[in-house]
Amino acid sequence: MLTPAMLPIAASTVQDPDVRSLMAESQPGSVSFYPANTTIYGQGDITGPLFLVEFGTVRVCHTSSDGRRQIMSFCRAGDVFGLEIGDEHAACAESVDGAGIRALRAADNAGFAQRLLSLALRRFAQIQNHLLLLGRMSANEKMASFLLDLADQQDSGDIINLPMQRNDIADYLGLSFETVSRVLRVFKDKSIIRLQSVDRIEVLDFTALADACC
Amino acid sequence: MLTPAMLPIAASTVQDPDVRSLMAESQPGSVSFYPANTTIYGQGDITGPLFLVEFGTVRVCHTSSDGRRQIMSFCRAGDVFGLEIGDEHAACAESVDGAGIRALRAADNAGFAQRLLSLALRRFAQIQNHLLLLGRMSANEKMASFLLDLADQQDSGDIINLPMQRNDIADYLGLSFETVSRVLRVFKDKSIIRLQSVDRIEVLDFTALADACC
DNA sequence: CGACCAATTGAATTGATTCAAGGTCCGTGG
DNA sequence: CCACGGACCTTGAATCAATTCAATTGGTCG
Numbered sequence: 141m142l143t144p145a146m147l148p149i150a151a152s153t154v155q156d157p158d159v160r161s162l163m164a165e166s167q168p169g170s171v172s173f174y175p176a177n178t179t180i181y182g183q184g185d186i187t188g189p190l191f192l193v194e195f196g197t198v199r200v201c202h203t204s205s206d207g208r209r210q211i212m213s214f215c216r217a218g219d220v221f222g223l224e225i226g227d228e229h230a231a232c233a234e235s236v237d238g239a240g241i242r243a244l245r246a247a248d249n250a251g252f253a254q255r256l257l258s259l260a261l262r263r264f265a266q267i268q269n270h271l272l273l274l275g276r277m278s279a280n281e282k283m284a285s286f287l288l289d290l291a292d293q294q295d296s297g298d299i300i301n302l303p304m305q306r307n308d309i310a311d312y313l314g315l316s317f318e319t320v321s322r323v324l325r326v327f328k329d330k331s332i333i334r335l336q337s338v339d340r341i342e343v344l345d346f347t348a349l350a351d352a353c354c
Numbered sequence: 355m356l357t358p359a360m361l362p363i364a365a366s367t368v369q370d371p372d373v374r375s376l377m378a379e380s381q382p383g384s385v386s387f388y389p390a391n392t393t394i395y396g397q398g399d400i401t402g403p404l405f406l407v408e409f410g411t412v413r414v415c416h417t418s419s420d421g422r423r424q425i426m427s428f429c430r431a432g433d434v435f436g437l438e439i440g441d442e443h444a445a446c447a448e449s450v451d452g453a454g455i456r457a458l459r460a461a462d463n464a465g466f467a468q469r470l471l472s473l474a475l476r477r478f479a480q481i482q483n484h485l486l487l488l489g490r491m492s493a494n495e496k497m498a499s500f501l502l503d504l505a506d507q508q509d510s511g512d513i514i515n516l517p518m519q520r521n522d523i524a525d526y527l528g529l530s531f532e533t534v535s536r537v538l539r540v541f542k543d544k545s546i547i548r549l550q551s552v553d554r555i556e557v558l559d560f561t562a563l564a565d566a567c568c
Numbered sequence: 569c570g571a572c573c574a575a576t577t578g579a580a581t582t583g584a585t586t587c588a589a590g591g592t593c594c595g596t597g598g
Numbered sequence: 599c600c601a602c603g604g605a606c607c608t609t610g611a612a613t614c615a616a617t618t619c620a621a622t623t624g625g626t627c628g
């Protein structure tokens with residue numbers, strides 16, 4: 141496993157106004173590169189700075205004592221993670237693919253809390269949907285919902301990239317990885333999607349996907 | 355269904371420092387009483403003030419278009435709810451039993467955001483555990499975890515009060531209400547708990563409960 | 569090419585749900 | 599005071615969705 145290499149400071153591509161002003165007030169460090177499956181911080185680690193994803197994907201997950209894992213969220217370029225209460229991280233963060241991460245030192249001024257609150261509330265809304273997904277959806281619905289989310293985020297037409305592997309998807313959706321595979325097959329058989337490759341899906345029928353969603 | 359009746363302003367019993375200072379800065383209204391199963395705000399309603407539970411229990415839930423319901427949290431005395439992003443509530447809030455609720459007008463000063471952030475982050479940690487519960491636990495584990503939570507909150511020795519009915523528990527844990535009933539029976543048969551009445555449980559063996567938990 | 573890891577697929581199993589039938593509790597009205 | 603109705607809870611039996619276990623295929627890297 142490689143050590144994260146420091147990359148020179150580059151102009152960030154982040155668009156979100158909340159995040160931009162967060163950066164403006166937090167003396168952002170340079171971007172460090174985390175190769176696939178490297179830990180950014182671990183469960184139980186001392187709480188540190190915030191992190192901003194510049195490129196790549198990060199998974200934030202919580203593992204129970206007996207090894208069961210629940211992925212709370214996948215963070216993509218522009219997402220901020222690492223904000224937690226208390227002095228220990230309750231979750232861990234790992235790069236999924238190669239990811240470029242910038243650390244943001246928390247400032248102590250008033251506007252900063254406002255900005256953080258705004259971000260926290262946004263995450264909140266996402267998490268609430270995730271609760272509904274985990275608690276009340278079937279495997280097919282979970283998967284459809286996940287794919288639509290990705291398609292929406294990536295905004296690359298009919299093509300969805302899956303930077304994470306089946307196991308990660310499973311732990312995100314509360315399924316087994318075999319089930320993830322099977323559901324994809326079902327969608328394929330119904331001509332809703334086409335598996336261009338393991339990590340690349342073409343959506344043939346968004347309507348059907350939305351119907352399968354709930 | 356009764357209209358909420360206004361009760362005279364009474365000294366709040368809230369302990370939490372964050373909440374107390376929140377109150378100090380937000381001209382709290384008087385306590386209104388919401389009889390069992392009355393709506394405090396509905397899904398899609400315009401976002402309004404924050405709410406503080408003075409007594410009783412409130413459920414915050416999200417219902418999907420086809421009627422499936424996921425209860426996000428039960429709020430008890432001292433809990434604040436109603437904080438959401440955007441101008442529409444994504445969730446609804448209803449009293450479970452009779453509940454006394456105080457509205458808190460959000461102030462625009464700096465400290466306020468700080469306090470809200472602190473509360474939001476706390477909820478965050480809870481929700482993360484709930485994600486793990488919904489996504490990765492068996493029915494028995496969910497129930498054990500729920501009971502331990504209640505016992506911990508209520509701090510009334512071996513006795514746990516269940517202000518909510520089976521259906522609510524089910525929608526909180528992502529189960530069917532029949533399963534809730536059955537799991538309680540399993541615990542009873544194992545002499546882990548005793549059902550003093552429908553809404554009153556005596557814990558006979560905390561260790562076994564903790565073991566069943568995960 | 570072989571080794572290794574990920575993904576797929578099949579078969580058997582199981583945990584939880586659904587459907588259906590009582591049972592309990594409580595308030596209301598005769 | 600007791601009978602009745604309704605809401606909630608419990609329990610059983612059948613079903614089903616998803617998991618587990620196992621075998622195979624596919625892709626990647628040295």
